[in-house]
Amino acid sequence: MSEKKISLFSKIFYPIVCFFGVIGILTLFLFVRIQTQNMEKTLIEEHLLFAQILSLQIESYYYKGTWPFLALKKLSESKNILFWRLVNSDGEIELADNINLWGKKIQDKDFKTKKIIVKDSVLPSTNERIKVIIYPLRIKENGNPWTLWLGISLRNIRKAQKELILAIFSLSPLLLLIIYLFPFYLAKNITTPIKRLVKATQIIGKGNLDYTIDISTSDEVGILTHAFNKMVKDLKNKTVSLNYFDTIINTMADSLIVTDAHGKIELVNEAAVKLLGYKKEEILGKNINSLVEVKPYFSFKEETKKPVESLEAIWNVKGKKEIPVICSCSEVKNEKGEVINRIYVVRDITDIKETEEELIQAYKKLKETQDELIQTEKIAALGKLASGTAHEIKNPLSIIMQGIYLVDSLVPEKSQELKETIDMIKEAVKRADTVIKRILNYARASELKLTPQNICEIIDQGISLIEEQLKFKNIKIERDYPPKPIFVQADRVMLSQVFLNLATNSQDAMPEGGVIRIKVYEEDDQCIIEFEDTGIGIPQDKLSKIFEPFYTTKKPGKGTGLGLAMVELIINRHNGKIDVESEVGRGTKFTIKLPKLKEE
């Protein structure tokens, strides 16, 4: 494909030079030729006129019987006439410039002509090209005219021709200059603006879109230049430079990854480099599948019918941490519909996820607070109801109690059946009384009188109420108290109720006896109380319900279902927390955390 480079200038210049050269030479040749012919024609015409005059003189002298010698002598003197002959009708030379020829027969057949003949001939002596005029006279013998023959020299014409050619040659440098300069100027005129266009194209090709070409002509090249300038301007306005594009993709907050159809990474922006955690040189050319593992599973090779929009996933960048992302993928296809490139835009949503988590936590907290508020509301309502009804229930209960004791006293001799009946009524009344008391207590727990209290004293006070019973049931109490008392802000009566309730529950959980371990200690600004028994334990599925009011696992009549609800309520009212762990068959452990009172 190697093509000989011929410049546009040469293409225009040399043909024109050749053309003008040929035309010039031809023109000169023709000019010289035409000039010569004209001169010849003039010469012939002159001599024809001369021959006519002479013929008239000869004719008139012929009839006088003499010859016009004077005129013929003049004829001999003429420079251009090489020879002359007067030939009679028989072809014999009557008179001639050369006396030797007189009476001789002429070799030429044209002596019989009746018309004027001008013909080329060659002078035998000098081999010179000449013209011969054969002019017929009116003197006729035997029907044939006499003829006057004139040999005309072309020597002067040749001389003039030579002079003309010489003159032309002397002018030839000027001519050549014209022949050369005109095409040069022409070619230059055409090629210069084109050369400028070429130069501009090269400059613009290098990315300099600010370059413009001066327009000096209004011809087609001028129009082209104008169009070119406009194109460059449009290009500058409408398209972006490589640098501009680079700046944009690298300023993007989202990661941009462009791969080929097989997942080979072709382009990454700075955000992507940061996300992937490798050097840019390490990333380019690598297969994206070898760098990133996506959860849930997603292959980068898989063909996507339409762009994947905002696919939330976890990117496990190989050897790095897991990053939560939103990834969208779009495909670049060729005319055949084959995928050439895949473009991934990836957003790191770690921050969003964290915020989301915080939001969830805040919502949870809110829900807890709301639940607590609802619970408090419930308790308040229950309190109002309980206070209102307790008095109305207790009065009839008092009557029943006094009445049944009276019945008991009034009948000294009782049957076994009556005795049992009376006892059952007495028990029922006591139970009813207990329920009412607990409801009242539960309701009143929302109003506490807080004073600094030694936590260990409160625990002991609560347990002391059933300590005798515990001993009786073979339950041992192990205390692990700190040497220095811990003080908390507490309602003495209410908080001791907590430990009474816990101890009662433990007692019920250990019908065969066992151990209650109470451990008190400080942790940061918290007072921790661990209350543990070796009872039957609580199944896991019921553990979450034990603090709910009116939930009980005990047999009817044994529990009110308010004990642990009250415990939690009281602890909450003291800004504390209670947690429970339990294992069926091994025991239950309550952990209470109360804010410690700062020592002054």
Place this chain on the structure above:
Amino acid sequence: MKKILLVDDEESFCYFVKKNLELTGEFKVFTANNGEEGLEIARRERPDLILLDVLMPGMLGSDVAAKLQEDPVLAQIPVVFLTAVVQKEDFGDDLIKKSGGHLFLAKPITPEELVTAIKKILEEKEQES
């Protein structure tokens, strides 16, 4: 025989308590169903101890106690509030002071408990004098 006055708007309660206490053979019980009647009986009979219900139509138990305090003689009689409003767990020093140093007993109460409480107060009273 100690004289006990019980003031309570519940007639049947008064009846059962009177019967139960008198069955012990140690007490003579007078009953009243409102404050005014109670004060009248107290002035007339000068009981050794008065059991006062708190919530009653008309005069409240506390009003009756205040009236009794006005009388120098009756003020010497120990007053025990017998009430369904306040319960054992609420008993504190504050409450007792407010009611003029007297005791509270929560309803319902068994006759045995009541007798024990009455006897204890009467013994203390005797020891004082």
